[in-house]
Each structure stands twice: as C-alpha cells, then as structure tokens.
Amino acid sequence: MARILIVDDSPTEMYKLTGMLEKHGHEVLKAVNGGDGVALARQEKPDAVLMDIVMPGLNGFQATRQLTKDPETGHIPVIIITTKDQETDKVWGTRQGAKDYLTKPVDEETLIATLNKVLVG
Numbered sequence: 001m002a003r004i005l006i007v008d009d010s011p012t013e014m015y016k017l018t019g020m021l022e023k024h025g026h027e028v029l030k031a032v033n034g035g036d037g038v039a040l041a042r043q044e045k046p047d048a049v050l051m052d053i054v055m056p057g058l059n060g061f062q063a064t065r066q067l068t069k070d071p072e073t074g075h076i077p078v079i080i081i082t083t084k085d086q087e088t089d090k091v092w093g094t095r096q097g098a099k100d101y102l103t104k105p106v107d108e109e110t111l112i113a114t115l116n117k118v119l120v121g
Contacts, residue, residue, distance in 0.1 A: 007037030007060065032055075042073055045076065049078045051081065054082065077121070079102060
C-alpha cells in the first residue's frame with residue numbers, strides 16, 4: 001500500500017492515526033513538527049502527508065506551503081488534520097496547497113476514504 005507521513009506533535013494523535021493506517025496496510029513515517037516533516041518528506045518522498053496545524057516551530061500551514069511549492073515535493077498530496085475547524089482555517093489550508101482538510105477527532109472511515117481519494121487523484 002502507500003507510504004504515509006504523519007506530521008503531528010501529539011503522541012496520542014500519532015498513535016491513533018498510525019493504528020488506522022497500519023490496519024489498512026499503509027506504511028507510516030512520523031515527524032513531530034513541521035520542520036522535521038518537510039525534511040522527511042523531501043528525503044523519503046511519501047505517497048501522502050497527514051499534517052497537523054498547531055505545532056512548535058514551523059506550523060502546519062507553513063510546512064504545507066513549503067511542501068506544495070517545492071518542485072521536489074509538490075506532487076505529494078497533503079491532508080490537513082487539525083482541531084481548528086473555522087471556515088477561514090479551511091480556506092487558508094487549501095490556499096497553502098492542501099488537497100483536503102479534516103477536523104479532529106477524525107474517524108477511520110473518513111480518513112481512509114479521504115486518503116484513497118487523494119492517492120488516486
């Protein structure tokens with residue numbers, strides 16, 4: 001299946017998302033902040049990135065923009081997964097290049113369906 005990079009500073013969210021993805025046969029890469037996420041994406045070229053917004057250092061919006069604007073990583077779909085559920089956040093996330101925007105807590109069915117959609121597209 002696909003190699004998915006999770007960028008999230010919450011150990012609980014990392015655990016939940018990893019479990020959902022591995023259950024569906026995906027390989028999981030992990031980064032705990034935006035800077036590490038960008039570096040790992042450039043190095044490993046995952047099939048998709050699940051990106052939190054609120055993180056120390058480089059936040060998810062900044063990291064998403066760096067990934068989607070970089071010729072090396074611009075083809076990798078980024079799905080934002082965050083507690084920020086304001087419409088302005090969703091619009092801003094999309095403007096940074098995110099392919100989709102999910103709010104926490106995300107259920108397994110929605111996550112896998114969204115992932116399948118961006119992997120095919």
